[in-house]
Amino acid sequence: MQLYRHDSINSMFEIMKGKLSTILAVTALGVLLAGCSGVNKLIKSGNHDKMYRKALEYYNAKKYSKAQMLFQEITPFYNGTAREDSIAYYSGSIFYRTRDYESSNTIFDDFRRRFGRSPFIEDAEYMYAMSFFYTSLPPNRDQTATNQAMIAINEYLERYPKSNKQEDMRGSLVELQEKLYDKALINARSYYTTGHYKSAVIALRNAISTYPDTPHREEILYLTAKSSYLLSKNSIPSMQRDRFLDMMDAYYNFASEFPQSKYIKELNRMLAEAKDFIARNEKTEGNATQPAQ
Numbered sequence: 001m002q003l004y005r006h007d008s009i010n011s012m013f014e015i016m017k018g019k020l021s022t023i024l025a026v027t028a029l030g031v032l033l034a035g036c037s038g039v040n041k042l043i044k045s046g047n048h049d050k051m052y053r054k055a056l057e058y059y060n061a062k063k064y065s066k067a068q069m070l071f072q073e074i075t076p077f078y079n080g081t082a083r084e085d086s087i088a089y090y091s092g093s094i095f096y097r098t099r100d101y102e103s104s105n106t107i108f109d110d111f112r113r114r115f116g117r118s119p120f121i122e123d124a125e126y127m128y129a130m131s132f133f134y135t136s137l138p139p140n141r142d143q144t145a146t147n148q149a150m151i152a153i154n155e156y157l158e159r160y161p162k163s164n165k166q167e168d169m170r171g172s173l174v175e176l177q178e179k180l181y182d183k184a185l186i187n188a189r190s191y192y193t194t195g196h197y198k199s200a201v202i203a204l205r206n207a208i209s210t211y212p213d214t215p216h217r218e219e220i221l222y223l224t225a226k227s228s229y230l231l232s233k234n235s236i237p238s239m240q241r242d243r244f245l246d247m248m249d250a251y252y253n254f255a256s257e258f259p260q261s262k263y264i265k266e267l268n269r270m271l272a273e274a275k276d277f278i279a280r281n282e283k284t285e286g287n288a289t290q291p292a293q
Contacts, residue, residue, distance in 0.1 A: 039066050048077045055090070064094045085111070089120040096127045105131035122160055126169075129153045133172050139182035146183075150176050181214040192223050197231035201250075218254075222263040225250035229270040232277075241281050244274040 042051050055070035071091045078084050092107035108128035115121060132149035153173050157166060184207035191200035204224040207214065214220065228247035235243050251271045255264065 039069050042070065043073050048074045052078075052083065052087070059090055059094065062097075064098055068094045085115040085118040085120060088115070089118070089124055092124065093127065096131060099134070101131040101134045104128075105135070122163065125152075125156050125159070126163075126165055129156050129169070130172070133176065136176060136179065139179045140186055143180060143183050146176050146179050178215075181211055181216060184211055184214065185216045185220060188220065189223060192227050195230075197227045197234065200227040201231060201246075218258050218261060218263075221250070221254040221257065222261070222267070225254050225267050226270065229274065232274065241278065244277050247271075247274050248278075 042054055045051075051070045051074050055067045055074070058064070058067035058070065068091065071087050071094070075087055075091070078087055088107060088111050092104045092111060095101070095104035095107065104127060108124045108131065111118070111124045112121065112128060115124075118124070129149060129152035132145050132152050136146040136149050137143065150173060153169050153176075156163070157169060157173075160166075163169075188200060188203035188207050191197070191203050201224060204220050204227065207220050208217065208224075225247060228243065228250045232240050232243035232247050248271060251267055251274075254261070254267060258264070
């Protein structure tokens with residue numbers, strides 16, 4: 001009997017909760033429609049000047065959805081007029097401020113090509129560059145947006161040397177460069193971890209060549225030497241000598257820069273093995289070339 005009453009109470013609460021959710025949803029919809037009714041009334045009025053001024057009012061009040069509705073409605077009527085650039089600017093700015101960076105980037109890319117003399121051009125180019133920055137993916141993902149952001153930010157810094165955004169944008173540039181450093185290491189290290197040592201050596205050397213100032217320089221040079229060693233160990237006999245010699249070169253490159261590294265003892269053992277192989281190989285070749293007695 002007690003269990004029955006408990007189930008009934010639970011059912012009653014579930015019904016009440018469902019009704020409350022419905023009421024809240026209807027209320028929210030009513031508020032939304034009431035908020036848009038003023039916008040719809042303006043649109044139906046056909047008064048484009050009033051719509052423009054109201055859109056600016058909404059924009060300044062950070063009521064971006066309403067402002068965007070009005071800007072989109074009046075855009076065709078102001079093409080080729082003095083207000084064309086301002087409508088494009090505010091439309092792109094709304095996308096930027098609401099974090100739709102792909103849309104803002106598209107608008108500002110068109111803006112900078114068409115309205116080079118607009119009073120909004122500097123701010124538009126700033127948001128164009130930063131839209132790439134905010135769409136830049138983590139280092140383990142594609143870095144197309146990172147490279148695009150770096151190009152756009154450098155262009156901005158060059159064009160507007162007196163901008164008060166210079167310091168912040170230089171900081172963004174450093175952050176983007178670090179992603180490329182990380183990406184180069186991740187790519188090269190993936191060959192090492194999967195046992196593709198020849199590809200690893202090539203990728204690691206390319207990483208150092210492309211980014212000599214990378215903060216990962218010690219690890220990259222270490223992995224170059226170790227990958228060279230493992231490549232030598234896993235090669236056919238006819239290729240081992242030359243590859244051990246390459247490993248020794250990689251070791252000396254590392255040791256000259258990082259003689260106190262935590263990796264040096266491990267690499268010293270590899271170097272000793274490489275030297276021993278070379279010595280034994282040369283001794284065997286020497287015996288083979290001696291004339292018979």
